Amino acid sequence: MKHSNEAGFFGGIQLSKKILAAITEMGFEEPSPIQTQTIPLVAAGRDVLGQAQTGTGKTAAFGIPIMEKLNPDSRQVQALVLTPTRELANQVAEELAKIGKFRRIKTLPVYGGQPIDRQIRALKFGVQVVIGTPGRLLDHIRRGTIKLGHVQTLVLDEADEMLDMGFIDDIEDILKAVPGERQTLLFSATMPLQIKSLANRYMQDPVEVSVSRENITVPLIDQFYYETRDRLDGLCRVLETESNARAIVFCRTKKGVDELTASLQARGFMADGLHGDLTQSQRDRVMKKFRDNHLEILVATDVAARGLDIEHVTHVINFDIPQDPESYVHRIGRTGRAGRKGVAITFIEPREFRQLKLIEKSTKTRIIRGQLPSSADILDRQREALKGRLVYVMEQGDYTAYHDVVADLAPDYDGLDIAAAALKLLLEGFREKNDDKTHFADTGAKKGMVRLFINIGRAQKIRPEDIVRTFAEEADLTGNLIGAIDIYDKFSFVEVPADVAERVIAAMHKNTIKGYKINVEPAKAR
Ligand SMILES: Nc1ncnc2c1ncn2[C@@H]1O[C@H](COP(=O)(O)OP(=O)(O)OP(=O)(O)O)[C@@H](O)[C@H]1O
């Protein structure tokens, strides 16, 4: 190869100048342990079963030697990488493209939910590396729109997931389309024994590289659990105390994701949801928002558990406890990546304690019992944050319009008192004394009314009129209620007279609108 005489070193590994320039541009200075151990093996053509903790550079561990070996002058697909999710296919494609940039190697992500015609055109034009999810790849294989006869290297990223029941048939079908004489690479942070033995069927004399057999979770992640019966309240407390958090919150089901997203949005958090029932363009939009830091909270199913590398995720929160220890390892691994610190929080109900212990045992880690922040803690933090914002406003200097207010009060009140009262007003809002008979929090509702939060999930076909009518009928509040209900934006809130609020909630709990279960609860004060 013509580049082989111009070489340099990445740690102790010899690489061509072009690859070295690319990874230097990516900010890589030293290889990570999995890279040190596997790059030479992959370069030498061996089959490798690679296991290393989340966020320790497994992508480049296979990506660097693959991009080094490929022939950029041939337009045949020479390497095929399989990933379990579309988002991961995209991300791996991008990382490989960066590594191969100066060798002008073309990579193409191929997954469902994207127009197939565009993919077919790109494949026809010729690419050297395809990164795809099994379903769409099979589609191309069956249509004859992808030729895999020149594949030299096959990678199963998240190998244990790919060889798990859900994907195994598809994988076997794809294997039939690639040459038997090939290099096979399997990577994951978790490699259960039964998967390992299964893997042997697809590999030839594989070398097993295991960087962290003992400790499969990342030591830089502080792991806590909170035991509570009101997880939504607990989550809000956590999120409210962490003012600069960028969190991924995992739920067990798609419906759970929708409901939690709506609840968080209704409480004013910048949150959005990700799961497999959304359209691809919705998924792309949410991912982009989160990556660009336009979202504080990504609420997701396990579709986001594996492989995703999003900068500066500070917290991973298991709103629902993961189904198995592997899922726990991968979920929390979305934080604490590439040497950064992270926090993982798992909410459990008392009956889930055993499940938590099982996770602790099989991951050989300790998950420390945490104390949920009290309302006083939250206020403390908010006061601190307020101080910062106040200084900012003073530095900006654009508040002379309020001088008169202070000047009016100044003869009768102390300046320190005026300022402190103004801050209290800002943080806690305005509440008249004696207006607090119910347990409903002050949410800024009109006097004598309370605000109820309506969780309509994804039942977006419901019109405001349907809600009003059902409220009126079912709570037996015909007549006077209808005029009293105010529908707010996205019809997330209604305001009802304080004295009927309890009845409305009870009646709506038994009820559905157009077949959808509608959850109604008192809105939380913010
Ligand atoms: N040698 C290196 N030096 C600095 N950063 C690196 C190095 N290798 C990889 N990285 C960066 O570390 C981050 C994590 O890498 P990667 O996504 O490959 O981890 P992973 O081991 O595949 O994790 P997971 O198990 O979650 O899939 C990425 O942002 C990647 O660019």
Ligand SMILES: [Mg+2]
């Ligand atoms: Mg990975």
